[in-house]
Amino acid sequence: MDIASLIGVLMCFILMLVGIATSGGIQTIPNFLDVPSAAITLGGAFMAVLASRSMPSFIGGLKSYTLIFKMPADNNAVVIKQIVDLSNTARKEGLLALEEAASNIEDAFMKKGVMLIVDGTEPELVKSILEAEIDAMAERHKENYSFFGDVAGMGPSWGMIGTLLGLINMLNDMSDASKIGPSMAVALITTLYGSVLANWFCFPAENKLKSRSNSEYMMKSIVIEGLLSIQAGENPRVTEEKLKSFLSPANRAAYEAENGTGDGGGE
C-alpha cells in the first residue's frame, strides 16, 4: 500500500468537507451534491476523452488509477545486487551457467535478457531487442498517465460549459430575485466539480504514474547496462561500479553497507 497517495487523496477530500463546513455549516454539505452538475461535468469530461481514444485505451486508463495506491515491487539496489551475482556466476562458471540462474529470476524482463545472452545472441541485437521492449513499455505507461492528463484538461472546460448553461438560463429568467443567488450557486457547482476532478483526481494520478514509469524505465535501463556488461565479460567489480553510479548517495551507502564496498560479494 502506497501510504503517500492514500493519505494525500483522503486528506484532500476531508479538507474539502472541512472547507464547506467552516464556511456554511455541516448542513450545507448536501448543497454540493448535484447529480445533473456531475452528469454534465464528469460525464462530459470522460465522454470527450472516450471520443478521443480507443475503447481499450480508455478502460486501461481508468483502471490504472488503482495503481497509484500500490507500492512498486523492487528497487534499484536489489536489482543491482542480482546483476552483480549473475556477473560473478558468469565469471566463475561461464555464460551458460546463467541458464540455471535464470530459472530463479522472477522479473520477466531480466529473465528474457539473460536467456538472450545464454542463447548467444549478438550484443547489438540483445541491446536493440531489450531497448525496443522498454520503449514500448514507456509508451504503454504514457497511454495510461496521459489519460489522466486528458481528463484533467477536459474537467474545467466541461465545468465551464455547465456553468454557462446554468448562467444563460438564469439570465433569461430573473423574474424572481430570490432565486438568482441559488441559481448561480448551482451554476457554479459544475465549475467546482471540474476543478476538483482535475486537481484532486487527475493530476496526482498523472504525476504519480509518470514518476513510477520513469523509475521503472531507469531500473530496466540498469538491467540492460548490467547484462551487456556481463555479456562483454567485464569484471564484476567494473559492472558493479558502473551500476552504482545510478544510485543516490544515500542508497549507495546503504548498498555498500549491505554488500561490501565494490567487492561484488564474491571474487
Added chain:
Amino acid sequence: MDIASLIGVLMCFILMLVGIATSGGIQTIPNFLDVPSAAITLGGAFMAVLASRSMPSFIGGLKSYTLIFKMPADNNAVVIKQIVDLSNTARKEGLLALEEAASNIEDAFMKKGVMLIVDGTEPELVKSILEAEIDAMAERHKENYSFFGDVAGMGPSWGMIGTLLGLINMLNDMSDASKIGPSMAVALITTLYGSVLANWFCFPAENKLKSRSNSEYMMKSIVIEGLLSIQAGENPRVTEEKLKSFLSPANRAAYEAENGTGDGGGE
C-alpha cells in the same frame, strides 16, 4: 465503426441537453440556438483557420473528421505475422521468391518495400526511401489533426469576441432593465459555442487522429525494421524476436498462442 468515438461524441451532446433541461426545463432548449451567435463564433473560428491554410488543407482537415469513427484496418500482430511469413519464404526460396509473395500483399507500403528488395536496391536506399515515405505520411496526418487544434484554439477566442460585441451593445443601452439579463444571456451564448466547439468537436478529433497517426507510424516502422531484417538475411526467428519487442505483453501472449513461441511458423 469505432464505437468509442461514437459513444463519446453522442453522449457529450446528450449530456448537454440534459444539463439545459435540468437547469431550466426542456422548454429552454431553443434559447440555446442562436444563428447570429453561431455565425460569429463558428464562422469566425473556421474562417480564421481558412485564412491560415491553403484551401485543400482546409478541406482535407474538415473531411478528416469522419475518420475518427472508422476502425483502423490492421494491427501490429497481423503485420508481424505477415513479415515472418515473408522471412520464411525468403530464407527457403531466396529473395526473388518474394516477388510472387508481394502480389498477395494488400498494404501498398509493405508491397513497395518488398519490391525494392526484390529489385536489389541497396539496404541504405531502401531504408531512406521507406523512412522518407512514413515521415511524409506523418506530416500529412499532422496537417489534418493540427486543423482541429487550430479550430480548438480559435473557438473560445471568437466566442469571446462575440460576447464582447454583445456586452458592449448591452452596456450602451441599459434603459430597459428587464432586457439586461436576456441580452447578457445572448452575449454568453457565443462563449458557450466556442467552448463546445473546442471541447466537444475539436479536441477529441485532434487527439484521436494524433494517436491513430502514431499507431500507423509505429506499424510502418515495424514493417521497415522487418524488411531490412529480411534483406540482411537474418534468421526468421531473430526477425520475429525483434519485432515482437514492439508488442505489449498481452498482444505478445496472444500472438504466441496463435503462432507458436518464436518458431516463426516454419523452419
Added chain:
Amino acid sequence: MDIASLIGVLMCFILMLVGIATSGGIQTIPNFLDVPSAAITLGGAFMAVLASRSMPSFIGGLKSYTLIFKMPADNNAVVIKQIVDLSNTARKEGLLALEEAASNIEDAFMKKGVMLIVDGTEPELVKSILEAEIDAMAERHKENYSFFGDVAGMGPSWGMIGTLLGLINMLNDMSDASKIGPSMAVALITTLYGSVLANWFCFPAENKLKSRSNSEYMMKSIVIEGLLSIQAGENPRVTEEKLKSFLSPANRAAYEAENGTGDGGGE
C-alpha cells in the same frame, strides 16, 4: 491570389459586422469605432513589438502580411520533374552539360546548386553550403512570422491595459449612474480590439507564413537531395524514386500519370 486567405480574412470581418448588427442594430456599428481605444491597444501592441526588434525586422514583419495573399510559385512535383530532367542530362552528356541546362533554371537556389556541381565542388561542401542557405532562409522566415506571433501576444495584453485604465477612471467617478454602462462599454472596446488583432489579423498570418516556410524548406530539401544524387552519379530512376517519397499519394499518382511510372521521362 491565394483565395483561402482572402475569403477567410474578409469573412471574419463581415461576420463581426453581422454580429454587431444582429445584437444591437446596424446603427450601433459606429459605437465600435473608437480612436483612443485603437491608439492604446493597437498602438501599444505594435510599439511594444517595435521596442523588442530592430527597425528593419519590424518593417519586414509588417510587410510580410501581404504575402499571405500570394500563391507560392512552384510545387514539389514540378521541382522533381526538373531534377529528373537534369539527372538524365547529366547521365547522357556528363556533369558539365548541366552548365547549359542551368541557364534555363529560374529558381536561384537550384541554379546555385547546379553551378556548384559543375564547378566540381566537393559533395560535402555542396551539401553544407546549400543547407546553410536554407537554414538561413528558414531563420529569415521565422523572423517574419514570429512578428505576428509577438503582436498576437501583445494585442490582448494592451487591450487589458486599456480596459483597466478605463475601469479605474470609471470607478473613481460613479456620480452619474447613467454613464457607468457607456463608460464600461468604452473600456471593453480595447479588450475587443486586442482580441480581434490577435485572432483576425495575427494568428492567420503567423500560421500561413509558417506553413509556407515549411513547404519551401521541404521543396529546397528535395532539391538538395536530388542534386546530391545527381552529383553521386546515381541512376535517374533511383533519383526519381527517392524524391517521389516526398510526395503525397495523390500527388504521386498525378506525377506518375504525367511523367510515366519511374521512367524519368528519358532513358
Added chain:
Amino acid sequence: MDIASLIGVLMCFILMLVGIATSGGIQTIPNFLDVPSAAITLGGAFMAVLASRSMPSFIGGLKSYTLIFKMPADNNAVVIKQIVDLSNTARKEGLLALEEAASNIEDAFMKKGVMLIVDGTEPELVKSILEAEIDAMAERHKENYSFFGDVAGMGPSWGMIGTLLGLINMLNDMSDASKIGPSMAVALITTLYGSVLANWFCFPAENKLKSRSNSEYMMKSIVIEGLLSIQAGENPRVTEEKLKSFLSPANRAAYEAENGTGDGGGE
C-alpha cells in the same frame, strides 16, 4: 547565507503587510489570517502533491526549501585551479602520484574520478561512470525543484476550489445583505493564499534550486572534462585553456590575475 534569497523572501512578506496596512489599516491584518482557508488551500495543495509522489520524495522536496538560503561551496575558478594543479602533478610525477593528491581533495566526486584514473580504468569507462553520476544527481535535483513547481501549480487551483466553496455557500444564503461582502471577502482569501503560495514560496524556490542545479552540473562537467584531459596526458596548459572557456570574461580575468596567464601555475 545566501543574502539574495533572504532579502527577497523577507521583503515580499513585508511588502504584503505594507499593502494590507495602506489599503485598510494595520488593524485589518488579522482579517487576512483564516485557518480554514489555509487548510483548504495550503492543505489541499500539499496533500494533492503528496498523493502524486512517494513519501521520501515529498519530504525531500519540503526539506530542500532551506537550501535556497545556503551559499554553494565552490566556484568554477577554484575547481579549475585544482584540476590544473592535478594536471601538473600528473605530468611531473606520473598518473600514480595522483593517489596522494587525491587524499587532499574534499569534493567526493572529483576524488572518485581521480581514483578511477589512478586505478587505470579505461577512459571510456571513466567518462560513462562519471556522467551517469552527474545525470543521476541532476535527476535528484529535479525531483526536489519540481516539488515546488508542482505545489505552485496546485496552490492557485486549490485556492479557486476554496473560493468556489465559499461563493456557493454565500449565494445559497443571501438573506442578510450585510453579510454578503464579508462572506465574499473570506471566499477570496483562499485565492489570495493560493497566489501567495505560488509566487512567494514556490516559484523562487523552484528557480533558485534549478539554477543551482545547473551550476553544479556545469562545475562537475568541467571536472569530467579536466580529468579526461589529464588522463589523456594533455599538456596542463591545454587543459587549462580548455577549461577556461567555461568561465565568463570577468571570472577569466580574475582567474588569470590570480594564477598567471595560461601558465598553469607550474611548469
Added chain:
Amino acid sequence: MDIASLIGVLMCFILMLVGIATSGGIQTIPNFLDVPSAAITLGGAFMAVLASRSMPSFIGGLKSYTLIFKMPADNNAVVIKQIVDLSNTARKEGLLALEEAASNIEDAFMKKGVMLIVDGTEPELVKSILEAEIDAMAERHKENYSFFGDVAGMGPSWGMIGTLLGLINMLNDMSDASKIGPSMAVALITTLYGSVLANWFCFPAENKLKSRSNSEYMMKSIVIEGLLSIQAGENPRVTEEKLKSFLSPANRAAYEAENGTGDGGGE
C-alpha cells in the same frame, strides 16, 4: 542608439497617458500614481525574482536593460570580409603571418581564435575551445534575458495579489457605498501595474536581448566556421562561398557589390 527600442518604449508610455487623458481627462493622471500599489506589485515582483537568483545575477539582469538601446557593433558582412582577408593573408604568406594580422583585430573572440591557429593548436581543439566559449556566452546572455522573462511572469501575479488584498479589505467594509468605487479603483491599480511591468518593460527587453544574443551567436559561429576553413587551408574563395550562405539575399548582394563576386578581394 537603437532607435527602434527608444521609439517603442517612449510611444508605449505616451499612448498610456493618452489613453488615460481621453477616458477621464488629463486631471485623472495622478489617480494612476499610487506608491503602495507600486510597492506591492513592482516590489513584490522584483523581490520574488531576487529570491530566485544570486545577487550578481539579479544586478546583472537589471543592468542589462540599458543594452536594448545600444546598437550592436558589427555585422555579419563586415566579419566575413575580415575573415576572407585573413584567409588571403594565410594563403599568400602562411598561417604564421596571421600573428601580425591578429594584432589589428579588435574582436577578442576572433583574435583568440587566430592566436590558437597560429600556436598550431589541433583543429579539433580549436573548435571545442571556441564552441565552449560561445556556448558559455549564450548561457550568460540567457541569464540576463531570462531575468526579464521571470519579472514578466511575476508582475501580473503580484498585481493580482495586490488587487486581492484591496478587494478583501473593501468587501470587509462596505458601510460607505460612495467609497466602494474608489476602493476598487485603487485595488485595480496593482493589476494595471503588473500588466504594464510585463508588457511595457519586460517582454520587449527579453525579446530584444534574446534576438541580439542569437545574432551574436550566429556571428561568432561564422567566425568559427571561417577560422576552421582557414586552418584547413581551404581556398579563400571556398571560405567566402561558405560564409556567404549565412547572409540574407539582400545582404549578400550588398556584400558582393562592395567586395566583388566571390573573388575574395585579393588573389
